[in-house]
Amino acid sequence: MDVMGLKLSAFSALIQVENLDSFYEFSPDIPVLSGYTNPLVVYRGDSHYGGGFALLADAWHKTRRTHIYAGDFDVKGVTLALDGNATHLLLPTIEWLSQNATPLHVPAEQFPYQRRLRKHLAALPSAHPLRDYLMLLLEKQRGLKQQWFGGEIVSTVLA
Template identity: 35%
Template sequence: MSIDLEPSVRKVLQRINQQLQDQQQVQRKAQQASMQQLQLWCDRHELDTQGCFGHTQVLFDRRMLQTIEQTLSELNLASLDTDLSQTSRLEQGELGDGEYKSVGESPTEKRVLVAQANCGAYFPEWVKTAPSQWVMDIAWSSLQLDDFTHLLVVENRDVFYQYFALHPQRYSLPEDALSALVIYRGDGEESKGCKALREACLVLAKPVIYFGDYDTAGLNFAINGGYTHLLLPTEAELLQRANAVSQDAKQIHLAASVTAFAQQLTVDDPLQTLLLHNTQQQKGLRQQAFQGPLQLLAIKRVTV
């Protein structure tokens, strides 16, 4: 058992502490997991909790909370007054000896990977060959968004790293896709920075382009994720080269959403044909296999 309180127990105690501002006592059911964990913690540190833990109820008063706070202080651990969810790992280190990896800001959640084409003539002397692009790990809020007319989000990391290098060897990008601010979508905590940047661009009415796999998951993410455009091969290319191997059968549960979106588009909307071809034929094409000229397709939504 950890010398510190479990994060879930801390949250419960913080709520109880707030309630005790207006009440003399607060009760919780003794069988709750957080109460059992708290009792074990109190017993381990030999806290005086006489009369607090009963068979069915746990009784809290200000004295008990003060006892817990005093013990946390003696152990050099964060107090209950601290909102750990709003702290970074470095800030947590300044609060005491506790480690709270499951709460607070992760090192990557406010950052994005940005790809830029060759930046002038500057290359460090230890770089043997000038790269086709620079990749920067940067806090999204530090970006000057006025310098870009479009945001382009790349689904797959390997394609992101080769974004500019692939042009024009394998496929050709439209001008807006070449001049856009290009970032990697990310996974897990890494994707939070992408989401924040995407929402900031939407507020500024900037087009936000999704560049990913032509499969049901990728299409569903694009049409339901707040994006305004899709970057895909031409209709002729997709109808000819899309295949069942590139369409994961596990994505079938997403087909209804994509189909419903396609059906509200007009018949002359080029996106409708591509969406329905994917869901009805269950055929896809991996982003890594895209060839030829790529096109920007507007994601038109029906407004009531």
């Protein structure tokens, strides 16, 4: 689809899905998204499908409307959300994630991305809801692939 042909004003929110298999399974009909009418759900893209999303993300950012990132709870996934100007992360509750996240889903090759997240964590106010998520990722070194998410899903603000 030609990104330039989309009428962005027709959509209430942009929902960016990181993983292709999760994109095919994704439904915006979950309670946390009930306040959005006609959200635009898109696949982020990879080496095969990538390219178009960056243009869409830039155009969407100019609308100053909600951009929700639905992806892996790992260092690279959260970094992609921040770098793509997402405003929110779609994740399980911190209680559920604390019980189910695992060190097996924090790959060593993602270590270089931790610096970016540590800087973001340091800049967040002490009561910010994202702090607990980043502490789980960075201090406890535990993450979880999007395909393994369960429990209640919440929208957590990034900034």
